Amino acid sequence: MKCDFKKLTLEEKIAFLTGADAWRTSSANGKFHQVFMSDGPNGLRMQNDDGSTKISTAMPTLSLVAQTWDKELAYLDGETIANDCIENGADILLAPGVNIKRTPLNGRNFEYLSEDPYLAGVMAREYIKGVQSKGVGTSLKHYCGNNREMHRFTQTSEIDERALNELYLRPFEIALEAEPWTVMCAYNPVNGVFASENRQLLYDILRKKFGYKGLVVSDWGAVHSPYKAVRATLDLCMPCDERYAENLKMALEKGYITEEDIDFCVGNILNLIEKTKNAKKKINYTKGDRHANALKIAKGGMVLLKNEDGILPLKDGGQYLVAGGLSKEPILGGGGSAFVQTDYKQTPLAHLLKDKLPKAEVEYSGEPCRSRGDCNRVDVQGAKKSYIKAFGKDAVIIIVGDAHESESYDRVSIKLDPEYVTAIKAMARVNENVVVLLNAGSAVDVSEWIDDVKALLLVGYAGEAANEATASVLTGETNPSGKLTETFPIKLEDTFTGSETGDGFSEWYNDGVFVGYRYYERYGIDVMFPFGYGLSYSEFRYDNLKVEKKGYCDFIVSYDITNISEKDGAEISQVYVRDVFAMVVRPEKELKGFEKTYLKAGETKRVSVDLDFRSFAYYSTAYSKWHVENGLFEILVGSASDDIRLSLCVDIELPDDTQQSQY
Numbered sequence: 195m196k197c198d199f200k201k202l203t204l205e206e207k208i209a210f211l212t213g214a215d216a217w218r219t220s221s222a223n224g225k226f227h228q229v230f231m232s233d234g235p236n237g238l239r240m241q242n243d244d245g246s247t248k249i250s251t252a253m254p255t256l257s258l259v260a261q262t263w264d265k266e267l268a269y270l271d272g273e274t275i276a277n278d279c280i281e282n283g284a285d286i287l288l289a290p291g292v293n294i295k296r297t298p299l300n301g302r303n304f305e306y307l308s309e310d311p312y313l314a315g316v317m318a319r320e321y322i323k324g325v326q327s328k329g330v331g332t333s334l335k336h337y338c339g340n341n342r343e344m345h346r347f348t349q350t351s352e353i354d355e356r357a358l359n360e361l362y363l364r365p366f367e368i369a370l371e372a373e374p375w376t377v378m379c380a381y382n383p384v385n386g387v388f389a390s391e392n393r394q395l396l397y398d399i400l401r402k403k404f405g406y407k408g409l410v411v412s413d414w415g416a417v418h419s420p421y422k423a424v425r426a427t428l429d430l431c432m433p434c435d436e437r438y439a440e441n442l443k444m445a446l447e448k449g450y451i452t453e454e455d456i457d458f459c460v461g462n463i464l465n466l467i468e469k470t471k472n473a474k475k476k477i478n479y480t481k482g483d484r485h486a487n488a489l490k491i492a493k494g495g496m497v498l499l500k501n502e503d504g505i506l507p508l509k510d511g512g513q514y515l516v517a518g519g520l521s522k523e524p525i526l527g528g529g530g531s532a533f534v535q536t537d538y539k540q541t542p543l544a545h546l547l548k549d550k551l552p553k554a555e556v557e558y559s560g561e562p563c564r565s566r567g568d569c570n571r572v573d574v575q576g577a578k579k580s581y582i583k584a585f586g587k588d589a590v591i592i593i594v595g596d597a598h599e600s601e602s603y604d605r606v607s608i609k610l611d612p613e614y615v616t617a618i619k620a621m622a623r624v625n626e627n628v629v630v631l632l633n634a635g636s637a638v639d640v641s642e643w644i645d646d647v648k649a650l651l652l653v654g655y656a657g658e659a660a661n662e663a664t665a666s667v668l669t670g671e672t673n674p675s676g677k678l679t680e681t682f683p684i685k686l687e688d689t690f691t692g693s694e695t696g697d698g699f700s701e702w703y704n705d706g707v708f709v710g711y712r713y714y715e716r717y718g719i720d721v722m723f724p725f726g727y728g729l730s731y732s733e734f735r736y737d738n739l740k741v742e743k744k745g746y747c748d749f750i751v752s753y754d755i756t757n758i759s760e761k762d763g764a765e766i767s768q769v770y771v772r773d774v775f776a777m778v779v780r781p782e783k784e785l786k787g788f789e790k791t792y793l794k795a796g797e798t799k800r801v802s803v804d805l806d807f808r809s810f811a812y813y814s815t816a817y818s819k820w821h822v823e824n825g826l827f828e829i830l831v832g833s834a835s836d837d838i839r840l841s842l843c844v845d846i847e848l849p850d851d852t853q854q855s856q857y
């Protein structure tokens with residue numbers, strides 16, 4: 195698109211480079227449409243003039259959306275949020291976030307998708323397509339290396355070239371296939387240079403190597419020096435930064451930047467203005483539909499982590515106790531810029547269970563944990579009453595939650611508050627059928643109490659349809675089908691980073707490419723629940739793996755999945771690739787494809803997944819590009835990273851001139 199620079203004075207051009215206010219771009223004295231941006235990613239978060247938050251649909255958090263492993267649901271999520279954006283006049287949704295979950299302590303993990311770059315990238319790509327299909331732009335964030343909140347404004351993420359390419363840039367690279375209208379740079383420095391002035395990241399990699407044609411916006415307040423940001427091709431600084439005019443004029447005079455540098459950024463801003471002005475925005479969901487979509491996604495993303503003796507689904511005619519105030523008001527999402535304000539009133543879980551199980555007796559007790567993060571430390575008598583009610587019931591359902599997940603700070607522990615642990619254990623002493631519901635957006639250490647309970651359902655931060663989705667899964671109306679997108683370690687000390695947070699200046703990512711399951715598998719560290727794991731009320735069988743060669747590195751992997759139970763369900767099958775012998779250290783295996791397949795009881799479907807060059811490549815620092823080494827690769831098809839059901843070997847033989855000499 196051609197933009198007419200002639201209409202603009204230098205002052206007007208400079209004014210475009212920073213916001214007119216907290217959320218809008220400049221109008222150049224009323225001549226241009228002002229682009230209005232708003233948060234993301236778990237629903238629309240828009241501020242009213244008085245600082246309060248507008249009401250919108252609280253969708254499940256991205257952590258839960260990812261747990262669906264369902265590309266269509268990620269698209270639906272994006273589309274639904276776009277409807278709220280259109281209704282409230284937002285041109286750009288500041289989402290999705292694709293930063294790798296490198297440590298479970300990261301306070302923003304609930305906003306992110308996975309510890310695996312492929313999964314995070316694919317789900318984000320579909321979400322972006324969904325939002326933008328409605329004429330609303332997105333902002334792919336936080337580019338890059340923003341993997342904890344602690345020291346996020348100052349601490350360098352020091353990442354070697356290979357890990358940067360294979361893990362931290364990769365989800366961005368994949369998500370860019372959906373052509374997000376904007377990309378947001380991170381607060382933190384990467385390898386010693388602030389992301390906002392890191393020309394290697396913004397220009398050499400994002401624009402040249404990845405071919406990105408859109409606009410780069412700063413995270414809010416991430417620009418330290420206006421001219422250094424312009425020099426790095428950061429187009430737009432948000433929010434309004436009063437220093438821009440003076441600083442850029444000084445830099446022009448001194449020759450630090452040229453007018454062409456400014457024009458480059460202004461060109462991108464004008465393109466975005468045109469795009470948003472001409473976008474065909476179309477609302478296609480009523481408020482009711484949006485809630486129904488939130489419910490559909492929430493149902494698809496809850497993960498059943500333990501289910502001993504088939505305690506779930508709950509049977510009609512049983513006697514149940516629902517304990518804990520969170521069953522009336524579950525935690526819908528995390529805090530900070532991703533907080534969404536809904537006006538949807540939760541129906542208490544006990545009521546919903548009663549509706550779905552008409553012959554059952556369902557009692558509610560507010561004790562021992564009355565509300566978010568506040569188990570009853572004072573009312574010992576109340577707590578006792580609750581334990582007495584639990585006695586003799588067919589099951590006790592207790593909901594516990596991590597109330598410490600938010601932007602701006604990290605968790606200090608991945609254990610539940612001790613009061614919750616006491617409550618779970620006390621319940622388990624009076625009733626052997628305890629079912630725990632876990633409200634969390636990242637991994638939790640469950641090791642102290644997991645053996646005391648019969649079932650554990652990760653309800654996550656499920657948004658405004660939380661209780662309906664939970665009741666549906668508990669009663670078997672919905673067959674659980676979510677799987678973990680991050681490993682649950684046994685304890686924090688088992689993670690590579692442990693409780694280390696960096697010193698405020700730099701954090702050395704000396705785990706290299708071994709993050710998440712790549713780390714636990716390499717060092718043989720036992721975990722509580724592995725990556726890709728999740729139970730169903732159904733059972734699935736895998737058969738007939740076939741790998742068809744279509745080109746040097748192009749293969750079609752196909753296999754049958756059969757639902758061998760009497761219940762309809764869905765199975766997420768995962769395709770991993772293992773380099774059998776490599777000249778560089780490589781992870782034991784890496785996820786390169788996945789599919790969620792809905793199967794009626796007894797039904798068989800053939801699933802097919804494409805593999806290409808990137809499925810076999812590692813980032814070679816010797817060649818400065820992705821490289822596939824000839825030889826054998828194992829194709830592993832499984833139900834979880836630790837549950838491989840089928841495997842086959844393929845031999846890759848690329849032309850000799852692409853390979854190093856053999857010895």
Ligand code: BGC
Nearest residue numbers: 233288335336413414531601
């Ligand atoms: C967050 C961004 C967010 C922005 C605007 C920043 O603090 O890091 O994710 O989009 O604020 O609210």
